[in-house]
Amino acid sequence: MKRVSSTEAWTGVADCRNCSIRASVLFAGLKEEVFDSFHRPIGQITYPAGSTIYSAGEPATALFTLRSGLVKMTQYLPDGTQRIVRLLRKTDLLGLEAMVESDYPHTAIALQTTEVCRLPVDYVRLLSQTNIQLFQEMMGRWNKALSSADRWITEFSTGSARHRVVRLLLWLAGDGEESCDLFSREDLGAVLGLTTETASRTMAELKRKGFISEPRLNHFLCDVPSLQRLLKS
Amino acid sequence: MKRVSSTEAWTGVADCRNCSIRASVLFAGLKEEVFDSFHRPIGQITYPAGSTIYSAGEPATALFTLRSGLVKMTQYLPDGTQRIVRLLRKTDLLGLEAMVESDYPHTAIALQTTEVCRLPVDYVRLLSQTNIQLFQEMMGRWNKALSSADRWITEFSTGSARHRVVRLLLWLAGDGEESCDLFSREDLGAVLGLTTETASRTMAELKRKGFISEPRLNHFLCDVPSLQRLLKS
DNA sequence: AAGGCGAAATGACAAATATCAATGAGCCGC
DNA sequence: GCGGCTCATTGATATTTGTCATTTCGCCTT
DSSP states (O other): OOOOOSSSEEEOOOGGGTTTTTTGSSSTSSSSHHHHHOOOOOOOEETTTEEEEEESSSOEEEEEEEEEEEEEEEEEETTTTTEEEEEEEEOOOOOGGTTSSBBOOEEEEEESSEEEEEHHHHHHHHHHOOOOHHHHHHHHHHHHHHHHHHHHHHHSSSSSSHHHHHHHHHHOOOOOEEEEEEOOHHHHHHHHHHHHHHHHHHHHHHHHTSSSSEETEEEEEEOOHHHHHHOOO | OOOOOOOOEEEOOOOOGOOOGGSSSSSTTTTHHHHHHHHHEEEEEEEOTTTTEEOTTTTEEEEEEEEESSSEEEEETSSSOEEEEEETTTTOOEEEGTTTBBBOOOOOSSSSEEEEEEEEEEEEHHHHHHOHHHHHHHHHHHHHEEEEHHHHHHHSSSSSSSHHHHHHHHHHSSSSSSSOOOOOOOHHHHHHHHHHHHHHHHHHHHHHHEEEEEETEEEEEHHHHHHHHHHHO
8 A cells, every 4th residue: 555645645445336426436337247357456546735646747657536625726827926716516527638638637635624536647547449439528527628718708707896806706605505615715716816915805805795694604604695796796 | 592691602522531720620630431421411512701601599400620711609698798718710610508508609700712621410319329439530620619618718808908908919820820811890899898899999009000001902911029029018 | 071980098087906013823943 | 741843823024916007019901
């Protein structure tokens, strides 16, 4: 058993047969026999908040299915500016680029305690050579990644600071949900293309006006209807 | 011969065998026999500047390979705001989403006279069922689309107005090139998340300071090294 | 050549955001 | 419990960008 870094915890070989998110993962369409026929080199790993799953420029050796938690994908400009280009959650697939490129283009860092299944890229390639449905599933994943990137552009990089923050809160809260866990103001700014101070001010203003409350640290309750109304003004 | 709209011009059935950009298109990896074995329903179409190739929400029936020209992909927010999320050029593939979704998620409009090859999605699906290398090629395309979306976020939606404009100019100019054709200030703003006026002012300022010149309308010459230096300050 | 049209450029001003600096709150180790 | 951290918040101010109105320019029509 090999430990790649001192922060992560290898939790063992994944039991895909009894996977609780089986219906949502990359292999959802495959018959059990198909991927049982190989020795499955799929490991479960738990990353504590703040730990790096992989860094930009590293050899891309694996894809990851997120079982729980929250991951930020950061991209750097030549001049050092950085921007968070995506946030990934439960059932999202991390590191798809490994299928095509030799190095990871982003840095992936866990913002909360995050559990993943690690799928070695060679293994996925092998499976995909004989299983057309896996390709279908994978194209769906590429498409999902692309539309979330587009969403990033239109929702989180367009309009006033307040609109951007509100859109992100609603995205984090998800459908019908009113609560969401948030992260540092610095990351909030990096997601929205704003400075830390502006992000902080805007959050504070929303709190003062009663649109959100913070019953415990970094955990927020959102008045969803009011926030949605804010977007229209 | 069916004409879908009054603006576009059907130029005939494509002669893929002698395609001048054959090495760069989706079918690059396929043997001629393979895709000659079907009747090839690939048409060439020329769109004049300003014409719509497809609109968001329309049934996604085809993919398009760009042979020449420039296409903007626009996305709309519920509140009516619009944002250009990508610009496509020669050899780029348009409407990949048709492989996975039933409707186009974007509106695609030609900014210059644009020649395309139209690939019916059913045909591409059919080919892809038997040709693994087509899948490889297609994953490469998804990946390319995704990294240009990421680039949109980090380069064109981050930093000051001047930095954004300069990054776009350098992107349009391409490697080593010094000249580029540009479009309206309104579209420039929609690409960069700026108002038309700010886009105009910034361009005017760059002209006054000698970083760019406009020998003929909408055609610019860029002082590439100076522009690159601007990005660092 | 004159007039009309639309896009670009510019000006004046308001609003939003960045920047720099200071303060305050929570957390940790001692 | 007491410094000594880090990070959120806030304040004061400078800069940038948006907004609205006006002018200029190029092009097209007549």
